[in-house]
Amino acid sequence: MKLLERWKPQFRRDPVQAAHDRNRGFEAAPAAGLHDLQTRLNHWSHLWSHDGQSGMPTEAQEIVAKRLSRWMDQCFGQHVQGTLRCKDDQISLASSTPIFTAFLGRRATRELSRRVLQDI
Amino acid sequence: MHRLVRWIWILLALHLTLGMIAYGHFLVTGQYTLLGWYFGGLGTLFFVVMTAGEFCLAIICRSWFDSDEPMRLAWGMIACAALARLVGTLLRAISDGHLPWGDWHRLLQPSGGLFVSLSQLGLVVGGPVSMAFLAVGLGRVLGIQRRFHLISSLTRGDKTLLFLVVAFSISQLAINLPLLGNHPSLGTMLLWLSDPFLSLLLIEAILVRRSVIRMGQGLVAKCWGMFVLAILITSAGDASIWAANHSLLSERVTALTWYIWFFAAAAFASAPAYQLAAIALTRHDAMHLPETR
Numbered sequence: 001m002k003l004l005e006r007w008k009p010q011f012r013r014d015p016v017q018a019a020h021d022r023n024r025g026f027e028a029a030p031a032a033g034l035h036d037l038q039t040r041l042n043h044w045s046h047l048w049s050h051d052g053q054s055g056m057p058t059e060a061q062e063i064v065a066k067r068l069s070r071w072m073d074q075c076f077g078q079h080v081q082g083t084l085r086c087k088d089d090q091i092s093l094a095s096s097t098p099i100f101t102a103f104l105g106r107r108a109t110r111e112l113s114r115r116v117l118q119d120i
Numbered sequence: 121m122h123r124l125v126r127w128i129w130i131l132l133a134l135h136l137t138l139g140m141i142a143y144g145h146f147l148v149t150g151q152y153t154l155l156g157w158y159f160g161g162l163g164t165l166f167f168v169v170m171t172a173g174e175f176c177l178a179i180i181c182r183s184w185f186d187s188d189e190p191m192r193l194a195w196g197m198i199a200c201a202a203l204a205r206l207v208g209t210l211l212r213a214i215s216d217g218h219l220p221w222g223d224w225h226r227l228l229q230p231s232g233g234l235f236v237s238l239s240q241l242g243l244v245v246g247g248p249v250s251m252a253f254l255a256v257g258l259g260r261v262l263g264i265q266r267r268f269h270l271i272s273s274l275t276r277g278d279k280t281l282l283f284l285v286v287a288f289s290i291s292q293l294a295i296n297l298p299l300l301g302n303h304p305s306l307g308t309m310l311l312w313l314s315d316p317f318l319s320l321l322l323i324e325a326i327l328v329r330r331s332v333i334r335m336g337q338g339l340v341a342k343c344w345g346m347f348v349l350a351i352l353i354t355s356a357g358d359a360s361i362w363a364a365n366h367s368l369l370s371e372r373v374t375a376l377t378w379y380i381w382f383f384a385a386a387a388f389a390s391a392p393a394y395q396l397a398a399i400a401l402t403r404h405d406a407m408h409l410p411e412t413r
Contacts, residue, residue: 077336
């Protein structure tokens with residue numbers, strides 16, 4: 001290793017410093033791009049899980065919930081939603097993905113999520 | 121009803137129609153000729169088609185789960201159970217000379233006193249071995265269902281049924297254990313495990329049934345419901361054999377009970393077909409979504 005270090009001095013660099021150097025590229029990103037990314041992530045988070053504390057569900061969340069309910073009925077049955085969630089909670093991708101993954105598999109669930117989020 | 125499941129039950133209906141002609145012939149003439157031909161030829165063919173179909177479908181279902189997903193093992197075990205039933209059917213067909221390739225099967229007779237005949241080996245593979253695989257697979261499924269709180273508490277009827285199943289199993293073991301003194305073959309002893317394994321499957325079936333009731337009428341619920349139905353029919357078939365052996369049934373009723381096994385085979389094959397239908401639904405473009413924007 002010593003011989004290798006002599007010829008390749010960059011191997012001896014501090015890993016934290018190296019990671020910092022790599023991240024410099026991200027700092028150069030324009031603020032508008034970051035804002036757009038943040039907006040998209042927030043939109044996705046709202047669709048992924050709807051907690052009762054964040055106020056009334058949006059139209060998109062309601063559509064996702066309706067689609068998921070339909071998938072739940074088709075795949076499992078009409079009673080399964082009552083078994084899985086509390087009465088007040090609206091069904092969301094976060095609450096339904098584990099059971100879909102367990103019984104249909106990861107790949108089928110990915111496909112199902114894609115269809116649920118279609119056109120939204 | 122899903123296309124594959126519909127085909128399975130249409131095939132069963134056609135097969136039973138032919139079977140009823142053979143049974144009618146038996147009722148009129150009192151001769152077993154046509155009935156023997158039906159069960160030996162068409163019956164064996166039906167079992168081979170159903171178990172082979174079940175095996176292929178279960179393997180496809182298994183392939184939809186990644187190696188770290190618990191359902192992969194469950195479907196793998198169910199596929200092994202189907203394969204064991206297929207091998208058992210073929211071994212019995214070869215031994216009984218129902219397959220059209222002459223008498224060379226006599227060369228395959230097992231030696232060493234482990235199994236009395238190739239037919240007994242077929243019974244062991246298609247019976248206790250297959251049941252053991254299925255029990256492991258359903259056990260895995262029950263674990264997953266429990267994780268999602270899908271299994272509700274047992275009713276009084278369930279508990280009574282469980283008690284009867286365990287009592288029957290213990291009584292059968294109590295009858296068989298003294299026979300160990302006669303030095304039975306390994307095959308005979310393994311066949312004694314049929315009742316305990318069937319009891320275990322019935323217990324699992326009762327628990328799976330509770331989860332199916334909690335789910336509703338969806339495709340996944342129907343898949344596991346079909347396993348419950350198949351196990352119940354198998355138990356009914358087993359009970360009819362016991363009743364016939366104790367001369368509790370007339371000759372006509374005994375012949376009628378032989379048809380039970382076709383229903384069990386169709387129910388076993390329908391289970392993975394329903395699972396596949398649920399998976400296929402996620403890839404189906406025609407599924408109309410409500411309120412698309």
